[in-house]
Amino acid sequence: MxxxxxxxxxxxxxxxxxxxxxxxxxxxxxxxxxxxxxxxxxxxxxxxxxxxxxxxxxxxxxxxxxxxxxxxYVMFHTQKPGKYVIDVCTNLSCSLRGAEGMLAYLERRLGTKAGTNGDKYFLRETECLASCGTAPCLQVNEDHHENLDKAKLDKLLETLT
Ligand code: FES
Structure with missing residues (x-):
């Protein structure tokens, strides 16, 4: 203890x-x-x-x-997570607005697979983040990002140093 x-x-x-x-x-x-x-x-x-x-x-x-x-509760980590936990909503509204493509793009850019916990990134698919009207969205640690597109994702990734 x-x-x-x-x-x-x-x-x-x-x-x-x-x-x-x-x-x-x-x-x-x-x-x-x-x-x-x-x-x-x-x-x-x-x-x-x-x-x-x-x-x-x-x-x-x-x-x-x-x-x-x-x-x-998925928001509690019972294993030490990477520095940035990236939760990508792939529920219906986000899915209809391109969430799977966004997830695949993140996998390529970060060199990881969804569900894999690394030292720097823990990229995960998640259920509805209650932001369906501004889909697609994701969360990095406790910060919410919505109305995402490739340009916004690129900008966001630049901040994850
Ligand atoms: S479906 Fe993605 S925020 Fe609700």
Whole structure:
């Protein structure tokens, strides 16, 4: 447990946890699971197994329960992701507006295949990003990009250094 956080991260985790738990009844700590996992991921970039044990201890539940929740939501990383997680929506609206071609273009430009996690890029297909009216769209880490075309993609890729 001691290697999980740096001293600064530990202080931020403790302060964040305390603030989050202040919104929940003392006998319902488990209800804070999603924001607490989000807190861990904001500090570490992912949710390592030791963090699941820590979260379980703090929320008075089991590591298995934490793992169930963390692995259910694709926005939680239970393996260390590349520096840029690129989620390309390939649901209906985006698909009708060229998402598959955009994904293939990204695969070529980044030299990777969708679903492959690398040190720099983790390119993934994802379900609807709730931006159907401005399809096609994708997300890089937590930044949303919409109304994409090849020129916009090229410009975006230039920023991923
Ligand atoms: S289908 Fe792509 S954002 Fe909804």
């Amino acid at each position: 001691s290697d999980l956080f740096t001293a600064d991260e530990r202080a931020r985790f403790d302060a964040g946890l305390s603030e989050l738990l202040s919104h929940y009844p003392a006998d319902r700590k488990r209800a804070a699971m999603l924001p607490v996992l989000r807190l861990v991921q904001s500090l570490k970039g992912w949710i390592p197994p030791e963090a699941m044990k820590l979260v379980a201890e703090k929320l008075e539940t089991t590591p298995e329960r934490v793992q169930e929740v963390a692995t259910f």
